Amino acid sequence: MQGFWSDKRTIVTGGAGFLGSHVVRRLEKLGAKVFVPRKRDYDLTTLDACLRCLLEHPCDILIHAAAYYGGIGINMTEPAKLYYTNLTMGTNLMEAARLAGVGKFVAIGTACSYPGYLEGKLQEDDLWAGPCHESVVNYGLTKKMLAVQAKAYKRQYGLDGAHLILTNLYGPGDSYNPERSHVAAALVRKFVEAEQAKAPTVEVWGSGKPVREFLYVEDCADAIVLAAQSYNDVNKPLNIGTGVGTTIRELAETIGEAAGYRGKIVWNADKPDGAAMKVLDVSRMRQAFDGWTPPTSLRAGLEKTISWYRANKAQADAKW
Ligand code: GDP
16 A cells, blocks of 8 residues: 555545544555645635645545534534535535546545435445435435536546445544534443443433444544545445444443443433434445455444543543
């Protein structure tokens, strides 16, 4: 990998964020020259700023990891901002990429783009097999449009690319703000705080029955770098995940145990469950990456996340 990256000019949008910062760290270790556009300099929701960014910082590979996103809570409270920000950023950035002659556009998509009511593991060929789950439709559809745009831009302009469909992530640097966080970060915060306060109960949302897949963010960054280097087919989106399903109940119990919490879990049925199951089929990923699978087990990843969160609590809570 080292040889490949040493002469590559790379841009990572969202490179100061949760996932993007891990991608940047990995690329820099491999010798890539990485530029991270910051919002104060380039408002990527406008075509002008996207084009200015790419003309001022010409690049071979663009990894579009910037997103306005969050868990099931923010999808209910800020659907319009999710819609507008993600749609305009993606559309304008890809248009600017082809105008500026970028070599390859790697789009970071989401499992929320899948039909929300399918049974079993989600396969790339089923991306269009039904409507998104209503709880994530704004985020899911805007990211899905990147897959549509990539095909069109390859056909008409020859722009190379890859569309990566990410499962639920967790790890250091995530959003730990309860309004915005996804379930893993939300529960890490709740259980660590309950353990510190010796609280008798912890409230967890929903029924505990939904099944989700959890990918440690550093493993995800490795997969993105692998795909940016070697996966080139906009007609075949690529799932990135572990392929392992875990119920929210199991997740809560594992986090509680890893945090040393001894009290009880209380389920709040007034909060939404979201999709019943969201787990990716990762056969295409394994094949594309010569058998690679994410090396970090859920338990190990949660332990690392909890230690990081304890050591950086004030800073983590203040972010986003
Ligand atoms: P989703 O994967 O798009 O549904 O997003 P989330 O990660 O936000 O939620 C996953 C599941 O975890 C849903 O069934 C939530 O109801 C459940 N959950 C349980 N407790 C929490 C919590 O404190 N915060 C969040 N965000 N989800 C929770």
